[in-house]
Amino acid sequence: xxxxxxxxxxxxxxxxxxxxxxxxxxxxxxxxxxxxxxxxxxxxxxxxxxxxxxxxxxxxxxxxxxxxxxxxxxxxxxxxxxxxxxxxxxxxxxxxxxxxxxxxxxxxxxxxxxxxxxxxxxxxxxxxxxxxxxxxxxxxxxxxxxxxxxxxxxxxxxxxxxxxxxxxxxxxxxxxxxxxxxxxxxxxxxxxxxxxxxxxxxxxxxxxxxxxxxxxxxxxxxxxxxxxxxxxxxxxxxxxxxxxxxxxxxxxxxxxxxxxxxxxxxxxxxxxxxxxxxxxxxxxxxxxxxxxxxxxxxxxxxxxxxxxxxxxxxxxxxxxxxxxxxxxxxxxxxxxxxxxxxxxxxxxxxxxxxxxxxxxxxxxxxxxxxxxxxxxxxxxxxxxxxxxxxxxxxxxxxxxxxxxxxxxxxxxxxxxxxxxxxx
Amino acid sequence: xxxxxxxxxxxxxxxxxxxxxxxxxxxxxxxxxxxxxxxxxxxxxxxxxxxxxxxxxxxxxxxxxxxxxxxxxxxxxxxxxxxxxxxxxxxxxxxxxxxxxxxxxxxxxxxxxxxxxxxxxxxxxxxxxxxxxxxxxxxxxxxxxxxxxxxxxxxxxxxxxxxxxxxxxxxxxxxxxxxxxxxxxxxxxxxxxxxxxxxxxxxxxxxxxxxxxxxxxxxxxxxxxxxxxxxxxxxxxxxxxxxxxxxxxxxxxxxxxxxxxxxxxxxxxxxxxxxxxxxxxxxxxxxxxxxxxxxxxxxxxxxxxxxxxxxxxxxxxxxxxxxxxxxxxxxxxxxxxxxxxxxxxxxxxxxxxxxxxxxxxxxxxxxxxxxxxxxxxxxxxxxxxxxxxxxxxxxxxxxxxxxxxxxxxxxxxxxxxxxxxxx
Numbered sequence: 001x002x003x004x005x006x007x008x009x010x011x012x013x014x015x016x017x018x019x020x021x022x023x024x025x026x027x028x029x030x031x032x033x034x035x036x037x038x039x040x041x042x043x044x045x046x047x048x049x050x051x052x053x054x055x056x057x058x059x060x061x062x063x064x065x066x067x068x069x070x071x072x073x074x075x076x077x078x079x080x081x082x083x084x085x086x087x088x089x090x091x092x093x094x095x096x097x098x099x100x101x102x103x104x105x106x107x108x109x110x111x112x113x114x115x116x117x118x119x120x121x122x123x124x125x126x127x128x129x130x131x132x133x134x135x136x137x138x139x140x141x142x143x144x145x146x147x148x149x150x151x152x153x154x155x156x157x158x159x160x161x162x163x164x165x166x167x168x169x170x171x172x173x174x175x176x177x178x179x180x181x182x183x184x185x186x187x188x189x190x191x192x193x194x195x196x197x198x199x200x201x202x203x204x205x206x207x208x209x210x211x212x213x214x215x216x217x218x219x220x221x222x223x224x225x226x227x228x229x230x231x232x233x234x235x236x237x238x239x240x241x242x243x244x245x246x247x248x249x250x251x252x253x254x255x256x257x258x259x260x261x262x263x264x265x266x267x268x269x270x271x272x273x274x275x276x277x278x279x280x281x282x283x284x285x286x287x288x289x290x291x292x293x294x295x296x297x298x299x300x301x302x303x304x305x306x307x308x309x310x311x312x313x314x315x316x317x318x319x320x321x322x323x324x325x326x327x328x329x330x331x332x333x334x335x336x337x338x339x340x341x342x343x344x345x346x347x348x349x350x351x352x353x354x355x356x357x358x359x360x361x362x363x364x365x366x367x368x369x370x371x372x373x374x375x376x377x378x379x380x381x382x383x384x385x386x387x388x389x390x391x392x393x394x395x396x397x398x399x400x401x402x403x404x405x406x407x408x409x410x411x412x413x414x415x416x417x418x419x420x421x422x423x
Numbered sequence: 424x425x426x427x428x429x430x431x432x433x434x435x436x437x438x439x440x441x442x443x444x445x446x447x448x449x450x451x452x453x454x455x456x457x458x459x460x461x462x463x464x465x466x467x468x469x470x471x472x473x474x475x476x477x478x479x480x481x482x483x484x485x486x487x488x489x490x491x492x493x494x495x496x497x498x499x500x501x502x503x504x505x506x507x508x509x510x511x512x513x514x515x516x517x518x519x520x521x522x523x524x525x526x527x528x529x530x531x532x533x534x535x536x537x538x539x540x541x542x543x544x545x546x547x548x549x550x551x552x553x554x555x556x557x558x559x560x561x562x563x564x565x566x567x568x569x570x571x572x573x574x575x576x577x578x579x580x581x582x583x584x585x586x587x588x589x590x591x592x593x594x595x596x597x598x599x600x601x602x603x604x605x606x607x608x609x610x611x612x613x614x615x616x617x618x619x620x621x622x623x624x625x626x627x628x629x630x631x632x633x634x635x636x637x638x639x640x641x642x643x644x645x646x647x648x649x650x651x652x653x654x655x656x657x658x659x660x661x662x663x664x665x666x667x668x669x670x671x672x673x674x675x676x677x678x679x680x681x682x683x684x685x686x687x688x689x690x691x692x693x694x695x696x697x698x699x700x701x702x703x704x705x706x707x708x709x710x711x712x713x714x715x716x717x718x719x720x721x722x723x724x725x726x727x728x729x730x731x732x733x734x735x736x737x738x739x740x741x742x743x744x745x746x747x748x749x750x751x752x753x754x755x756x757x758x759x760x761x762x763x764x765x766x767x768x769x770x771x772x773x774x775x776x777x778x779x780x781x782x783x784x785x786x787x788x789x790x791x792x793x794x795x796x797x798x799x800x801x802x803x804x805x806x807x808x809x810x811x812x813x814x815x816x817x818x819x820x821x822x823x824x825x826x827x828x829x830x831x832x833x834x835x836x837x838x839x840x841x842x843x844x845x846x
Contacts, residue, residue: 233649
């Protein structure tokens with residue numbers, strides 16, 4: 001559903017395509033004797049029948065980026081659905097109910113906001129989000145079109161009340177890895193230890209344009225932005241490896257250099273030429289890490305490094321952070337152990353690893369109950385081919401999805417069969 | 424003449440503006456009792472009156488790049504003219520005649536070809552040049568419009584015959600430095616030792632686009648083109664400094680990174696993003712040096728470095744050389760000494776230095792006489808403000824030009840007063 005002519009999928013947040021997939025699961029739930037309802041934000045909730053005090057939950061999303069794949073999000077929904085379907089058939093009664101949440105709009109590609117459905121469900125989405133646009137439509141309009149109520153966001157009214165939060169015993173999301181660690185290490189399952197946050201900045205450099213033949217080498221004569229930038233990148237690479245060796249969980253990426261339209265114009269990058277010493281340069285800097293303190297500490301070191309290198313080359317550097325989102329330092333360790341046990345029972349190899357990407361699970365993990373404790377959250381990763389996602393080439397085999405679904409079902413069943421809280 | 428609204432000058436090769444300046448000097452020559460004529464290529468030749476066996480020559484050009492300055496080329500023509508004017512007034516008869524050559528179209532900005540007038544004068548411009556275009560006009564048409572004869576290029580007929588070459592005793596060009604060595608070192612005059620050639624290449628890198636958060640650091644997981652490129656640039660910088668320390672005359676410039684339209688499209692640079700490991704990158708590489716063997720030897724080292732670094736990062740590198748022009752390894756040493764003596768006589772400080780930029784003097788220095796000897800060539804540099812050229816900000820003070828003209832006149836007079844050849 002939502003397939004495009006390039007072999008990709010196009011199901012933006014609050015689109016008819018997204019609703020169509022949700023409707024399919026609602027019908028399947030009905031056919032399988034599971035309960036279902038939509039909250040006022042348009043999230044779909046599917047549950048085992050019966051009255052329960054506590055609920056063990058799973059969930060993910062069905063929206064995609066433009067020309068995206070069919071596995072990012074949907075694999076977790078399918079796995080969660082078949083887990084509930086299978087467990088519901090068992091005769092021994094469950095201590096806790098099982099619930100699948102199909103969240104709206106996790107991808108930021110549509111309205112520029114991640115995890116719209118889950119963040120709004122906890123009353124944590126700014127009302128200003130309603131004025132963001134996708135395909136020429138305001139989020140407010142797109143919601144109304146899909147029978148969701150923008151007033152819930154306007155008034156910051158959660159669809160999951162404080163009372164309901166107290167009764168979520170655990171939340172476990174299955175997702176494709178979106179990286180190639182499992183494939184490279186040849187493991188079946190990833191047990192997610194943490195979810196990385198990110199800090200993103202633009203660094204702009206300005207120096208002096210000079211004749212490339214007539215200006216001698218060396219910083220006395222050249223204020224060369226391209227060269228200073230290369231030294232910054234190598235030194236930042238050395239610095240991040242040093243921090244990783246010291247035990248920090250960090251990944252650093254210089255994704256964009258000199259090439260984006262607007263910045264290009266502002267910084268006169270177009271004045272650079274083959275036979276000129278470069279007087280302007282810029283690059284993006286992204287540092288991701290599970291622990292917000294580690295990210296902040298690393299970022300301070302990086303800032304100093306950039307300014308010191310600029311000074312050494314006689315150029316100016318301006319650093320402008322445009323996004324800063326804290327990660328989840330540690331996912332619930334009891335749940336990690338339950339997932340590990342399930343892998344062992346099923347004889348599936350596994351690796352413990354942080355999630356580099358953001359997920360709805362991070363929103364749930366960020367919620368506090370009345371006593372200050374967090375909702376216990378876990379994540380199960382399955383491999384995806386070459387680590388590719390957000391692309392028509394995104395792929396996980398049926399066997400890989402089935403293995404993940406087995407681990408998810410086993411873990412949910414374990415948690416729902418015992419009268420204990422995961423935390 | 425040819426001034427534009429931005430304070431720059433616009434006098435392309437074989438334009439009315441260029442002819443206009445030449446016409447001015449022709450009139451001034453007449454008024455000063457000097458002889459003048461145009462060759463069939465439209466170059467203007469101004470000479471002292473009288474019959475001479477040998478000629479001591481100076482020359483430069485009056486064309487500019489678009490929105491260029493009024494000193495690059497023209498300063499040398501003015502200095503040459505006043506030198507001839509002053510010397511012609513002296514009573515003691517000269518042993519050799521003095522000649523000023525005002526060359527057409529030295530700047531490559533117009534038709535994509537450097538030194539059209541001087542190269543064609545020695546019969547060394549390819550007939551295919553006639554089909555190059557500027558302002559929508561073929562070079563062939565532009566020449567005809569300025570009463571020059573394209574057939575001379577069509578038939579590779581030199582306007583300076585083999586006989587005439589035998590009678591050029593020396594050629595000395597004055598030019599603004601187009602660098603800031605003289606300004607930085609606070610010297611009045613640069614005595615040019617060599618003219619650098621250049622080799623220019625595009626280096627294209629292809630790796631793998633990956634999720635920046637989910638792909639661990641290190642070459643096992645990342646095939647990161649931007650990062651590999653930074654290591655290449657730092658290592659190339661170290662390599663060129665090592666070669667310079669070992670006595671090579673080299674300057675290396677990475678002027679363009681990831682930012683030029685066409686290459687950008689071909690290499691999918693637009694797929695790079697803040698939150699992606701970079702799967703594509705490219706950069707320009709320029710190495711300039713006076714000695715063609717040194718340039719070639721360095722280039723071989725650089726190629727190996729680039730390919731080795733690419734292999735280390737698991738990416739592919741493609742190197743494509745698009746221009747390779749040999750320099751003049753050594754300008755005539757007797758003339759260098761004459762210029763040094765003139766500076767000393769005039770109490771002007773000086774520095775010996777290579778020319779980083781290309782000049783008509785390099786074309787003359789590349790000519791051989793029948794006995795295999797080269798025409799003895801020298802160059803005099805004067806400082807220009809902040810080393811800026813090819814810009815409305817290009818500037819040399821009247822005093823700086825006058826100092827240079829005095830050195831030129833003193834040197835020309837010395838060479839023309841004695842019955843010896845410079846070589």
